[in-house]
Amino acid sequence: MKARQLLSKLPPHLRRDGELILAHLLGRRVSSLPLLESDLSPETVRRFRELMDRRIGGVPTAYLLGEWDFYGRTFRVREGVLIPRPETELLVEKILSLIPDEGVWGFEIGCGSGCISITLLREKENLRMTAGDLNPSAVSLTLENARLHGVAERIEVFAGDMFEPVAGRKFSFVVSNPPYVPAHLWGKLPREVRREGHLSVIGGEKGYEFYERFCAEVRDYLLPGGFVALEIGHDQGKVVRDLLVSAGFEVMIYKDYAGQDRIALGWS
Numbered sequence: 491m492k493a494r495q496l497l498s499k500l501p502p503h504l505r506r507d508g509e510l511i512l513a514h515l516l517g518r519r520v521s522s523l524p525l526l527e528s529d530l531s532p533e534t535v536r537r538f539r540e541l542m543d544r545r546i547g548g549v550p551t552a553y554l555l556g557e558w559d560f561y562g563r564t565f566r567v568r569e570g571v572l573i574p575r576p577e578t579e580l581l582v583e584k585i586l587s588l589i590p591d592e593g594v595w596g597f598e599i600g601c602g603s604g605c606i607s608i609t610l611l612r613e614k615e616n617l618r619m620t621a622g623d624l625n626p627s628a629v630s631l632t633l634e635n636a637r638l639h640g641v642a643e644r645i646e647v648f649a650g651d652m653f654e655p656v657a658g659r660k661f662s663f664v665v666s667n668p669p670y671v672p673a674h675l676w677g678k679l680p681r682e683v684r685r686e687g688h689l690s691v692i693g694g695e696k697g698y699e700f701y702e703r704f705c706a707e708v709r710d711y712l713l714p715g716g717f718v719a720l721e722i723g724h725d726q727g728k729v730v731r732d733l734l735v736s737a738g739f740e741v742m743i744y745k746d747y748a749g750q751d752r753i754a755l756g757w758s
């Protein structure tokens with residue numbers, strides 16, 4: 491059977507997932523044209539159907555593949571740890587535009603797959619990062635991805651709550667893409683998102699509890715002239731700006747490509 495025939499049987503909303511899964515099984519890039527003309531062995535067709543059944547059952551494609559792209563690189567992913575999102579690339583871009591080429595040390599809270607810290611390290615060769623996460627599975631995944639991308643010797647990764655792993659230390663910048671969805675929305679989230687885990691997504695009753703704690707404590711961990719970079723929910727621009735201003739920061743809020751508030755930068 492040709493790939494084109496197999497894919498044409500999928501409903502339109504699953505077509506892209508089908509292409510990604512098939513490309514993965516064939517070891518090809520999804521953008522390669524010959525993909526559609528590939529002759530598929532019965533074993534490939536069987537495995538494809540098995541994976542598509544799991545996809546239809548609510549497993550995100552990224553977890554089926556075990557990897558996902560972020561900022562042009564492929565990261566390992568695993569269930570219960572957030573799948574890297576394209577909006578977060580904007581956060582990385584903002585930080586890259588602010589950090590100098592000479593030695594700088596940053597701290598990330600809630601590293602998940604490690605996509606933010608590891609991308610920054612790959613883009614800035616004199617940078618060093620410390621990263622923490624409350625979820626031990628995220629800590630091991632970040633270490634795995636750091637080795638995969640050849641930056642393991644420039645990152646230290648800890649399990650712990652917010653600033654707890656770095657007590658008494660100071661950094662040039664602190665970055666976080668924290669959980670920021672209000673708890674009452676958990677049941678309304680797509681089942682695919684719920685597989686990424688409550689800890690990855692839910693930011694407390696109001697959704698912005700992380701930013702309250704962050705703003706109350708972050709100044710103790712910043713070097714003079716340091717900055718903070720946060721991903722925020724589309725409706726959290728005002729509340730996060732107010733929290734940062736109250737903590738003594740000068741603030742800029744940036745929108746994502748969909749025109750929604752998405753990034754908050756604060757200068758001390």
Ligand SMILES: C[S@@+](CC[C@H](N)C(=O)[O-])C[C@H]1O[C@@H](n2cnc3c(N)ncnc32)[C@H](O)[C@@H]1O
Nearest residue numbers: 572600601602623624625651652667668669690
């Ligand atoms: C939205 S995910 C971001 C993951 C990754 N940085 C990314 O952008 O794909 C938030 C992460 O924060 C972690 N987290 C939640 N609360 C935390 C806390 N109090 N201290 C440290 N990490 C926390 C979660 O386990 C999760 O990995």
